[in-house]
Every structure is written in structure tokens, then in C-alpha cells.
Amino acid sequence: MKLEDIARLANVSKSAASLALNGKPGVSEETRATVLRIAKEHNYVPLKKIKKKYINPSSSTNYVIRFVGCKATDLIEDNYHNMPFFNELLGYFTNELKNYPFSLLISSIDSNSIREDLKRIEDEQPSDGIFLLGTNLTLQQIEEIQKIQKNLVVLDTCAPQSNLDFISINNYQGAYQAAEYLIKKGHHKVGYAESKTRIYNFSERKRGFFDALNSHGISSEDVNIYQMHGMKIETDTKNLADLQSDSSLPTAIFCENDYIAISLIRTLSTLKITVPEDISVIGFDNIPESKVITPELTTIGVNKQKIAQEAMRKMLANLERQEEDYGMHSFINTNLIERDSVI
Template sequence: MKKGRVTITDIARELNIAPSTVSRALNNHPAIKKETKEAVKELAQQLDYQPNFLALSLLRKKSNTIGVVVPEITSHFFSAIITGIQDVIANSEYNIMICLTNESFEEEVVVIKKLLKMQVDGVLVSPASGTKEFDHFRALQKNGIPVVVFDRDCPGLEADKVLVDDYAGAFQAVEYLIKSGCKKIAHLGGPPNLSTTKHRLQGFLDALKSGNMSICEEHIAYVQGFSHEDGLEPAMTLLSSSNPPDAIFAMNDNIAISAMHVARKLGYNIPEDISIVGFDDEPHSSFFRPSLSTVWQPVYSLGMLSARIVLQRLKEDDVQRPFREEVFKPELVIRGSSR
């Protein structure tokens, strides 16, 4: 027997039968004798034979693989979503392939083209912050590959979508800050192109209007990314100005924690001098002192539902079924960083 990967041909040669007979025996074909099936399976086990799923996918025109495209996996947010996806997919016939775009539209296009060439059966995608057009997603759909968009919306793209009501979460957070006595509320927003950024900004603005609060343009700043480092300079600009805010509603928890760091550096007491509220409810947020008030969103459920929807699409013959748009409601979590 040759060294290396054992093939059906190797088993057939050892047993002096045709490779097609080995293949049918391994798949319990009724035309193959019981004795032959047992001999084939016993030898396959002895030789540690592993099916070539790539060859099978080419033969069946089905890869049994679902692509999961995300901007990054270092944060709890996306890792929790992927866990939710995996926990659902694990109970199916499919595997998942995780692909990173590093928040780059160009990398996202390359990733989608690769998944298309690999004949994946479905794609779950959270678009990169630089994504403004969606022809690469439509290319998947034109090839019969269902696409489920999660977390970040793709306005104008007809597809199944699983989102969070970012507007409601932002409105709730800012409304709370107003009721707690804050008079000058600032917003540290995300990359302007993102749907989540736009919806949270609109929730912020509408909450101010609802509370008869004036909108100060200099109290609205944007970050270029979502890490702690990305929030430092914008927070410093806000808090060191001649008209500093007495509250900050941040795009996510990392940016909120950056604002807390800058506030302490400038001598602010939290929450006596300034209240700070984040978004996401990352696990580490409750361990800071003071602990971070934030907006919780059900990220694990977001992943689970996205996976269930793509599996349902793959089971259905009627591809004309209307697309689903499911929206989860977030919840405000009040801790020590706000009044």
C-alpha cells in the first residue's frame, strides 16, 4: 500500500474489486452484497480512509459548506455571533468557512469571489465598513447561492436580513441621559458609511429633539474604527474643548471605554462630572471601575437566527419565497458610569 492519503482506488486494489463497488459499499447501496460491504468498511477503517469531500462536492455540485464573512473576529461581538452560527450549523449536514475582510471593501470582494469559485452553498455576511455597493453579493444570488446579511444592513439589497434596532437602542440610551439630568450630550459615532452608525446617530438626534434639547454639531464626532485606540483622539477633542459635554453616548463599548480613559486623564470624575454610555455590552464592560452603562444586544441569538434562515433557504425548492427581515430589540443596561 502506498504512503499518503488512502483512496477508494487503493481499497479496490487491495480487495480486487472495482472502485465503483467500493464507493457503493461505503454508501450502503442495496445492490452490493452484505459480505462485500462488511469487507470494504473493515478495510477502510483499518486504513483510516477519509472521504474526499472536494471530489464529492464536484460530483454532486454541492459543497456542504456555508461561508461566514465578517469584518473581524477579535471582539466578543463577532466571536459570539460566530458561536451562535456554529451551534446551529453543527446540527446540520453543513460546515462553516470563516472569512475575514478586515473592514475592507476590496478584501470583501476578493473573499466573495473565492467563495463563489469554491461553490459554497450559502453565505452569511456582515459587510465591511467600507462597503457601499453590493454587486458582489448579487453575483452570489445570481448563481443560486442564498445570502443572509446580519448586524449591518445593505440598503437596497434584496436578501434575508437579521439586524438589531440600533435606532431604538440609541434613543433609549440618550433619553435616559436626558432624564438623569445631563444637559450637553455628545455622540462618538462610527464610520459614517455604516448603517449601524447612521441608525444610532439618528436615534441620538431624535432623542435630543424629543427631550427639547439643542443639537450641538461640535458634540458629534466620528471614529475610523472600533478599537480602544480609535476612540482616544476624538474623545480628547470633545473633552478638551472650550464647551465640553457632560455626557457621551458612544458607538460601542470600546469607544466608550476610550472616552472614560481620556476623561480620567483630564481630571473628570465619572459619573459626577460626565456620564458615559456605550453600546454592545461586551463582557469586560462590567469589570471596569466604574462599570460601564451600555446597550445590550442579543448577539448570540443574532448568529443563531442567521444560520437557521440560511439552512431553511437551502432546504426549500421555492426560491421565490419573500425575503425575511428580522430585527432584535436591544436593552439599556445601567451601571456605574452614568448618573
């Protein structure tokens, strides 16, 4: 992590962050406390000290690892590190640092200029490896990054045809689990709320959900599909107005993630449709907001700590050649979290 990363997270200028970190006057105590807290949470070390820092005494080398997120206006925004799912994931990565000889840099690059942006920041501060948040990226874009840094572990997506290292949620299993749960609760007339923007994770969730329905004799043609924004919580009465007048409403709707599920619950409330009495709703990801929405959201839980642990282990194995030189696709299984939005 660099000084500008601290400044961006604290929403202050780089100079203000520097004053706060160095105990100098010129910033408020509130700003100083915020900057120091963020620096502590992300194990910030000044760049000039990074190569001298040994986090793990069992290793003779300290590695500089970069965590890269690629922003895109339709899905992953510039402030992805403040979004619930990704913020939690980053938190687990920083917590795991104590167990590894790593110093972590956090960088955002534009998905439309991946090679140029990454080359620039790698020239400024070279890394020994990259954790790439690949949620919204194609394999071609991921391979552009590998051309610059071959020690690459890709997170939150997968390309089955690739020999690269991928650490991903078991999206298929999680959505299959959600469908099985709804059917067990007696819901055979179900709906599916999907993101307008399509990525690997959502496609796998859709495949798993419909495979589970088909295994119980429910045809995909009988499932109402609703399209919503995939990474923004909003009330969308325009696209969902038909729910208010539809005489054949589903008794339950599966949502591809919790953003969609929370937006759906808010929209249904505006349309005077009650959750779960009129329609049950289930999400995916278990973001913190799922526990504060009314009713609390039943969802598919994702073990973000396990993703961080597996990624750290694989990165160290690659750097110290502890394993044969071949790619690995790891899928972290999910668990069902029952709350109040499904009856």
C-alpha cells in the first residue's frame, strides 16, 4: 500500500495523509485518527522501508505483493475497496499478512487501459507478485496483466480453459444450494433476479440455480426473470412495475447477489408487496447490509477469509517454488445463512 492509497481511503489529500502519519500539525485530530486507523488496518509501511521489513522470521525474504482491482463503470467502481464484499475481502488479506513474508500494496487500474496503467505503477514500485481481483475481467485482460507480472493469483473469477491460478467462490454450488433450499421450503413457483451486466460469477450462479430446478422437474421456461443493477442498491419500480399487477407472481425470488436482493426488497416494499409474506427473497454473498435490511436477508455465505488464506498460500508457494509449476483452480464452497426473508 502506498501513501496515495491511504489518502484515497481516508478521502483526504496525499499531503494531509503525510502530515497525519508523521505527527505533524496542519490536520484535524479527526483526520489524523482516520488516517492512522486506515494505515494500521492495512499494515501500511513507507515504501523506503518495505524491503527492510521481515514479517515472517521463518522466511529469509520479504516480498512486495500488489493487490489490484480493475475499475469499470458498469460493475467495479474506483472505490471498490469501500464496497462491502471487496472491503471485507481486503480486510482478510491484511489480517493474513502477519502469517506471511509479504508487504501489501493496493492499486486501482482502469479496465480499459490495463497494460498501460499496470506498467506505470509497476515501474514506480515493482512487485514480486499480484493478487488480481478479476471479478469483471475477461481472460484476455487477465493475460495482459500476466505479461507484466507472471506471479499472478486471480481472485473471484475463473477461466476453466486457462492454466493460471484462480481462487474463486463455488458459485455453482452456492446457487444450487439456494434453489434446493427454496424447494424444500415449498416454493415451486420461483423467480430469478439477475444483474444486467454479465460476468463469470453470475453465469455460474444462474447455471447452478436452474440445474437444481431442473433436477426437481421445474422448467426454466416457467421461471420469471427480472433484470437489475448488479452493484448498486436502488429502488427500481420502473423495471419491476409488472410485479404489482402480475397475477402469477412467484412465491420466491433468488437474486444473483445481495445488492440485487436488497434493491428488490426495497422495491417490493414501495410496490406494497410484503417480504416474505407475499414473496420470499434470497441473496448471495452475505454482505454486512444483509443483516440490517428489514426483513434480514436470507443469503448464501461466502468464506472470504478462506479465499484470502488460499491465495496467500498459493502466492508464497509460487514465489518460493514450493510446488510444481502448474496452475491451480480452487473453489471455496458456500453455506446457507437463514434469516427472515424466506418462509
